[in-house]
Every structure is written in structure tokens, then in C-alpha cells.
Amino acid sequence: MSDRPVHDDPAPLPPEPPQEGECCEDGCGEACVWAHYNEARAEYARTLAEWQARHVREPAG
Numbered sequence: 001m002s003d004r005p006v007h008d009d010p011a012p013l014p015p016e017p018p019q020e021g022e023c024c025e026d027g028c029g030e031a032c033v034w035a036h037y038n039e040a041r042a043e044y045a046r047t048l049a050e051w052q053a054r055h056v057r058e059p060a061g
Contacts, residue, residue, distance in 0.1 A: 009054060012047040015040035 018033040029035070 014044050
């Protein structure tokens with residue numbers, strides 16, 4: 001566990017979805033903005049889970 005203060009470890013921000021018109025609707029596969037967005041969402045989920053694990057509070061009592 002890190003000894004960093006909480007204020008030095010902000011929560012990760014979710015990726016922004018592609019804007020309307022960014023997708024060419026041409027089925028470009030891995031180069032598709034939606035494919036990149038889905039990869040970014042998966043990475044966000046991983047980093048958020050790691051961040052949450054670092055910020056688990058002990059139960060009061």
C-alpha cells in the first residue's frame with residue numbers, strides 16, 4: 001500500500017465517448033473510434049478498481 005496522501009491520488013476519470021460524427025460507419029475494425037473507446041473503458045475499469053482498493057476505509061468501531 002502506498003503512503004501517498006489521498007489528495008495526491010485522485011480518482012481516475014472515465015473516457016469520453018466518441019462524439020457524433022466521429023465514427024465513419026465503415027467497419028474499420030481496430031481503428032474504429034468505438035474500439036478505442038471500449039479499450040479505454042476497460043482500462044478505466046481496471047484503474048478505478050485499483051484506485052478503490054487503495055482507498056478502502058476501515059469500518060468504524
